[in-house]
Amino acid sequence: MNKNLFSFLFSVFFITGCGWSNSPSAGNTTSLETVEVTKSAENGRDGATAIKPSEPKVLVLSASEKITQSLIIRGQQAFAEERFLTPVEDNANLYFQAALGREPGNFEATQGIANIVETYTNWAWRAVLSRDYVKASRYLDSARSVNPQDPLIIEVDARIEDLKTKRKNEAIYSSKKSVEGAGQAVFNKDKYFLPKTLFSLPEEEIIKEIQPIIDEVAKTERSIAIHWPNDKEARLIYQIINSRVTEFRVRAMTLGRADYMVELQQD
CATH class of the missing domain: 1.25.40 (Serine Threonine Protein Phosphatase 5, Tetratricopeptide repeat)
Known part of the structure; x- marks a missing residue:
């Protein structure tokens, strides 16, 4: 073996030996892989910290x-x-x-x-x-x-x-209308029932509804009781009657009842 060949072989073995000693050992390779797998399991697929599901709370009654x-x-x-x-x-x-x-x-x-x-x-x-x-x-x-x-x-x-x-008022009004249809202006003797919507009617209709009362009061000179739930409307009914009875001043009282009627009193 010549000197040049010997030097070449020596260099090859030296370089190979250095490369071997710098490579990770089989044991070290296993250790690194184990660490990476453990981290992946703990952090999830995307590297985010995994959230462990909370334990279900049990409600305990006394x-x-x-x-x-x-x-x-x-x-x-x-x-x-x-x-x-x-x-x-x-x-x-x-x-x-x-x-x-x-x-x-x-x-x-x-x-x-x-x-x-x-x-x-x-x-x-x-x-x-x-x-x-x-x-x-x-x-x-x-x-x-x-x-x-x-x-x-x-x-x-x-x-x-x-x-x-x-219902009571509707029954009274219905009875009054049926009596008026027979040509009578008075229902139940001295009681004159008026529609509860009286003041939503035109003025001439209001007078027409109240006229039978005016005529009877003028003839008998009797006082009246106005059964009406609205005091202002009751007073207006009185004013209409009294203004059209010219021979004397009509005596009247108002009662806050929802009967919608004017009653002639026994004096």
């Missing part, structure tokens, strides 16, 4: 709360079966009131009581529409026994009274 909840469930079941006030020992109102006694202000118990009142007031209104006033009154009394302070009871009671008054 012994007292369990009793209250049991009462509400029983009340809701009784309500669904329309056991609102009866039987005495097993009804919706009983359970809801008991729940409120244990936990004042409980929303479910308060709502349950309001639902009972609403049901009874709805029944009362339907009964009135069917002209069953006795049943309507009974339903309202039941609603009051549950919660007399509920404003819905006052509202429905007022609506019922308004409807009853309206």
